[in-house]
Amino acid sequence: MQLTSLTLAAISLAGVAVAHPGHDLSEEIAERRAFVNSVEKRSLDHCAEKIKARGLEARNLARRSAAVKNARAAKGLHKRDNDTWEESHNSTCSGYSEYTPIPELFAGNASCVLTPEVTQGPYYVGGEYVRENVAEDQDGVEIHLDYQVIDVETCEPVPHVYVEMWHCNSTGVYSGVVANGNGDSSDESNLDNTFLRGIQPTDRDGVAQFISTFPGHYTGRATHIHVMVHTNATLLANHTLGNEVYASHVGQAFFDQDLITEVEKVEPYASNTQDITLNADDSILLQETADVDPVMSYVYLGDSVEEGFFAWLAFGINTTYSGEVTPAAFLYESGGVENSDSGVGGPGRGAPGGVPSGVPSGVPSGVPSESTPTV
Known part of the structure; x- marks a missing residue:
């Protein structure tokens, strides 16, 4: 990892920042610490041999x-010279470099990727769409995401559950929420926006994939993506899971500082005037790296960051646990509605009119009208 133990030890929690007005990171840190202390197995190290023996490692490679x-073919990009891949995140138990062959790179990470667990953050929206491509009309560096869900007790992949992800855009604004510190708080139309939010079911190997744009930064937090797993949910005809929100895993995925720095040189990231918080100064990441490795591995699709990249992370969940989540807002057929019980956001509007009926860009055709996943 790029955050050394010496660096982490030097960071004091006394200077915990408020990432958004009205959201105290110290409370989020305390909740996360309480959860981690209650979990017997915090990593996937104990699953390494079983993952390999079951053929999961080989399937991950393929x-x-x-x-x-x-992804390269879709963008008209060619293979890099010598069939090698660039991988900047030096995982906990490996030593990858830009000269690492493909098989070693893609097959060697399953045993050393650890389990991220935090709270859902202040800007979660219930009722989002099941879709693979969440970019919509947002400008930014394209990113293909590969999340793998593993049962920490059995070391088996977890199929037929739903992975949800959301993050801010290139200038640090979340869709679906109107609040001070989140873009133009007078623009109530943002309640209806759905960009950079989506849900996907896991396949037989516990994998859910997304296409998005690399997240930008906002004051008080390092660049990150929120990830949530729903183990008991029903896919509705309108391509949502409805508004009753329960989750067995809530986490945040991070990126190497070197990669973030390169992306921030590209427009429209470079025009973001909010203060940048480095990984080494992020209180949530500090708490994560004390126990786990929540930084995504990745490879460039081309020869520059502008051409996009592919990133992956495996994490463990307790499949027998499910807790209720408190969204900042809900997405209904009539539009977005602020959740008055969340304590976050500005003036809400609209009224619940059933879950969304409109289907935004990125929702695949032919999705079953109803499906009940089982673990």
Whole structure:
């Protein structure tokens, strides 16, 4: 990892920042610490041999290689010289470099990726769409995401559950929420926006994939993506899971500082006037790296960051646990509605009129009208 133990030890919690007005990170840190202390197995180290023996490691290699090949073909990019990949995140138990061969790179990470667990953050929206491509009309560096869910007790992949992800855009604004500190708080139309939010079911290997844009930064937090797993949910005809929100895992995924720095040189990231918080100064990341490794591994699709990249992370969940989550807002057929019980946001509007009926860009056709996932 790029955050050394010496660096982490030097960071004091006394200077905990308020990432958004009205949201105290110290409370989020305390909740996360209480959860981690209650979990017997915090990493996937104990699953390494079983993952390999069951053939999951080999399938990870094939899936990730195919995903990158397809992403490159769609963008008209060619293979890099000597069939090698660039991987900047030096995982906890490996030593990858830009010269690492594809098989070693893509097959060697399953045993050393650890379990991120935090709270959902202040800007979660209930009722979002099940779709793979969440970019909509947002400008930014394209990113293909590969999340793998593993049962920390059995070391088996967890199929037929739903992975939800959301993050801010290139200038640090979340869709679906109107609040001070989140873009133009007078623009109530943002309640209806759905960009950079989506849900996908896991396949037989516990994998859910998304296409998005690299997240930007906002004051008080390092660049990150929120991730949530729903183990008991029903896919409705309108491509949502409805508004009753329960989750067995809530986490945040991070990126290497070197990668963030390169992305921030590209427009429209470079025009973001909010203060940048480095990984080494992020209180939530500090808490994560004390126990786990929540930084995504990645490869460039081309020869520059502008051409996009593919990133992946495996994490463990307790499949027998499910807790209620408090969204900042809900997405209904009539539009977004602020959740008055969340304590976050500005003046809400609209009224619940059933879950969304409109289907935004990125929702695949032919999705079953109803499906009940089982663990």
